[in-house]
Amino acid sequence: MTTVQVPDRPVDFISAETSWISACPGGLWEVRRRWLGERQRGDCTPMMGSLCKVKVRRKSITEQNTLQSNSLCQLNEPESTVSVDSSEQATSYPRSQDSVLQVPLDEWFMLHMGEGQCDIVEGCLDGMRAGEMCEFTISAWNARDSNAACSDSNSTQIENKTGQGLPQQPLCFTVQLHSLSPGQESWQMTPEEKWAWVQSYKLMGGQRFGKGDIWGAADCYCRAVKLAITLNAQTRGKTEESEEGMDGDNDTSLATSNDEKKEEENVGDSYIPTEEDYKTVKAELHSNLSLCQLKLGLLVKSRDSSIKATELNPKSTKAWYRLGQACLQLGELEESRMAFGKILELQPDSASARAALKQVNSKLKDINSKLGQRLSKMFN
Template sequence: MMMTSQAAETEGDKITSWVSVCPRGLWEVCQRRKRGAGPTDPSGDVYPGIGSLCQVRVQRQGEPTADPELSLKPDLPIAVLSDAQVPPLQRSQGTMLQVPLGDWIILRLGEGQCDITEGCVEGMRAGEKCEVMLTPLTDRLRGGEEEQKRAGPDQSLCITVELQSFSPGHESWQLSAGEKWGWVMSHKQRGGDRFRAGDMWGAADSYSRAIKLLITLKLHTRGEGEEMTLIEEEEEDEETEKKDSLEAPTDRQYRSTKASLYSNLSLCQLKLGQWSRARGCASRSTLLEPQGLKAWYRLGQANLEAGELEEADRAFRKLQELQPDSPSALRGLREVGRRERETNSRLGQRLGKMFS
């Protein structure tokens, strides 16, 4: 998930930087791409897009290159590989680079397997290499708000990303509303899988990607029962089985899915201790779906952890209003009361010392 991005050009080079979400937290990524290197692919200035299969190698700078005979060499050109022929990649939890290092791999752009690698590959041509410096950012609280602080240079990691070849893909604006919806639901499902596997950063990344794509569908939703025009009538018989995956969401599906994504993202942020962000996402979810029980509970939790006891009390009482027998609401209200008593007790002790 690219949170911020900056670009600059020096003589012969292009430098891009952004902040990446990884299993170990937030990392600042600084990419230097040599502009003088010519492409080895006839695609010329064509770059990979969403859905492109990319043959990529990522390795730490200074380490020897893997034996070419052991590297991945597809029996078929990458442009004609099917999903079944693409070896699955297991996302690593032990490093900010979630892909195997030193060997050629096939990466599908847009899936969020490795944000750093995908962010580099998006602007590369076949045959190009780029140098990347990764620096960890540490979260800290200041005035009740979260901010990031850059770690020292001794903690930085330098890698090289090389793109050998890739299959055709699409820019986000080239995707139809139905195709975007398919990607949204794919990211949502992947987020759930990652969450259940304990990959909180990966789940947060998937939900964020889904939200970004879903926002672009706001003007392309349809009413309940409204016919779509994306599928031509003469092709209707051939596409009957695929129609559900090609249709854009209804207005109701759009709001419900967006609310669910924000609620799920807030849960990930709670697990990661990002109280301020969790509050923001849970609040957006309750605005989209005021009857959403989980979102109100997560809003209460986030406010509770952030020390906003009045707001936490309000959220838990709203949950209790929606579900009078909710044990979660009752536990939340009890915890608010307990913390208020602790706060009042500490305040009383300080005042007692002042006047003793």
């Protein structure tokens, strides 16, 4: 996310203008946000898990982008408060390929930060305080170089190949934050809380993929991978700390400590994953992300994700198959043959792997034949 400071303006009056790339079911959008009105005071801003009462409205072409006109929009709005009603629930709103913003317009609704219902709105809410309003403009993002990568609001590396199906004219909206509940940054979460979020993202990614929301599924898997990385470091640190505090000569103490640790790991519904659990789930996330990227035409990203999946779980036939497909479409035929051959080592009766390997060998044979003809002409 890039930030451009507005010169000669107090920070609490008009903050910096920010821009970033966000994903929606139809593709990628370039988002530009600027604050409207005077900034509020306080440290309470939306974080992961925060429940936010929000209103989004689209600005018509005739509306002027001035502080005065936007201030008038707030005269009849309910008085803002820091905390939402504890009985409130996140608003259920179906994601759609035909909608840019996956939220209702011109009405108050509840948004659960971190769930990725609307990546654009979540990005705009970042750093907002209760009672504040901002304006954002979005336009379809088209990369000059189809292999160029960009970062979304969650610092996830993604790229857009075509941007087809997205409106080409910029759209302008305002978003107002009425109230919010407390949330957490990832570094404030316990391993159990992080693991619950990772599992939730994985489940949500599968649901979105099943409904054809490939960009949304990829976003879920990216969020899960990013959080899983911090989970692994945090879990490993706790383990090392506990081992340093043990008395290695006291077997009874060691056994007691292990029993207590198991009880702590399984209190209620919380669970701290083992190293094997972590590697298995992370491999599945990379494998699923690879499939999404393959369907989106992001072949290099798909290859890289599937390589990570096979490194974490060398026995995953799905990961090897996706690696083979990505390499085949990239023209990396030797690598593709190796990947499909690995599947047959693990699962000799795989008909799909045999068919894919036959296709790769046919392409290699054709290339070698053409190369031989060229060499023959050179020396004759």
